[in-house]
Amino acid sequence: QQQVKQSPQSLIVQKGGIPIINCAYENTAFDYFPWYQQFPGKGPALLIAIRPDVSEKKEGRFTISFNKSAKQFSLHIMDSQPGDSATYFCAASRTTDKLIFGTGTRLQVFP
Amino acid sequence: DTAVSQTPKYLVTQMGNDKSIKCEQNLGHDTMYWYKQDSKKFLKIMFSYNNKELIINETVPNRFSPKSPDKAHLNLHINSLELGDSAVYFCASSPNQGPVGGYTFGSGTRLTVV
Numbered sequence: 001q002q003q004v005k006q007s008p009q010s011l012i013v014q015k016g017g018i019p020i021i022n023c024a025y026e027n028t029a030f031d032y033f034p035w036y037q038q039f040p041g042k043g044p045a046l047l048i049a050i051r052p053d054v055s056e057k058k059e060g061r062f063t064i065s066f067n068k069s070a071k072q073f074s075l076h077i078m079d080s081q082p083g084d085s086a087t088y089f090c091a092a093s094r095t096t097d098k099l100i101f102g103t104g105t106r107l108q109v110f111p
Numbered sequence: 112d113t114a115v116s117q118t119p120k121y122l123v124t125q126m127g128n129d130k131s132i133k134c135e136q137n138l139g140h141d142t143m144y145w146y147k148q149d150s151k152k153f154l155k156i157m158f159s160y161n162n163k164e165l166i167i168n169e170t171v172p173n174r175f176s177p178k179s180p181d182k183a184h185l186n187l188h189i190n191s192l193e194l195g196d197s198a199v200y201f202c203a204s205s206p207n208q209g210p211v212g213g214y215t216f217g218s219g220t221r222l223t224v225v
Contacts, residue, residue, distance in 0.1 A: 032211055043115070043201050043216025044154070087152060096209040098144075098167050101154040 003027055004092050006102030013080055014110050021075045021105045023090035028071070030092040034099070035064065035075050038087045047088070048075075080109045114138050117202050117217040124192055125225055132187045132220045134202030142166075143185040144203040144214065145177060154201070160185055161208045192224045 005024045013019045025033075034049035050057045050064040050073065057064045061078040077084055090102040115136045124130050136143060144167075145157040159167035160179040174190040185202060199221050203214040 032209075034210065034213065036214075038152075041218065043203070043218050044214075045216065046213030049211075049213070089154065091210070093210050095211050098156050098159060099210040099214065104152040104154075106152075 003100050004090060004102040006090050006105060008105060009103070010106040010108075012108045012110065015081060017080050017109070019077050019080055019084075019107055019109075021088055021090070021107075022072065023074065023092075023102050024070075024072045025092045025100075026071065027092070029094055030100075032093050032095050033064070033066065033073050034091050035062070036089045036091060036101075038089065038104075044089055077107075080107075082109050082111055085109050113217075115202055115204055115215050115217040117200075117220050119220060120218065121221050121223075123223045123225065126192055126194060128192050129188070129190045130192060130222070131189070132200055132202075132222075134185045134187070134217060136183055136202075136204040136215070138204055138206075138215060140204035140206050140215070141182060142205045142208050143179065143182070144205070145185065145187050146201040146203060146216075148199040148201060148219070150198070158185075158187075166208065189222075192222075194224050197222055197224045 035047045036044035037047045038044040048059045048062050063076045066073045087104045087106050091099045093099045117134050142161045144159045157171050158177040163179045176188045179185045199219040201219045202217040
């Protein structure tokens with residue numbers, strides 16, 4: 001059962017653009033929403049995470065927007081760079097439970 | 112110093128064989144995991160151990176058997192390998208029994224069954 005839906009599957013932007021990746025979840029008990037970044041040949045790495053008591057969190061060029069009523073959250077990458085080219089995974093869980101990952105978005109940023 | 116290290120990085124084997132993947136973390140984390148990433152990049156949890164005790168055992172064929180000799184090590188043994196077992200297997204660890212604070216993943220073991 002897919003509990004975290006992620007879109008788009010792939011995304012191509014030019015350098016400086018603002019790619020947006022969206023995720024939707026079903027389980028209202030989820031209270032932890034991280035984003036992971038994976039480069040080819042490497043394991044995923046935590047990028048940024050949010051709890052449902054805030055609607056937005058920024059860390060550097062990365063921002064999570066969270067809409068609790070819609071059960072949706074998204075990742076925005078400001079001033080994207082070629083080095084941001086990677087696969088991005090959203091995830092969700094209860095804080096003491098396993099992470100459920102989205103299906104991933106392959107981002108390519110061209111110079 | 113690699114935080115979560117897996118060996119081997121690549122594994123090519125024939126159907127029906129038995130193989131093991133080893134994982135070690137030097138972060139002092141209490142919880143370790145095995146995830147499977149299929150050809151479509153989908154990440155699915157298989158097992159989780161907290162301080163050597165099994166706490167998550169997803170619907171995984173019983174040909175897969177994890178073993179945690181101590182909290183820094185989590186190995187995965189696979190019996191009677193099948194073509195569908197081909198995937199990248201990731202080991203991960205976290206400070207607590209839960210994802211808050213982040214999972215630290217290894218670089219993966221690419222298993223190819225021929």
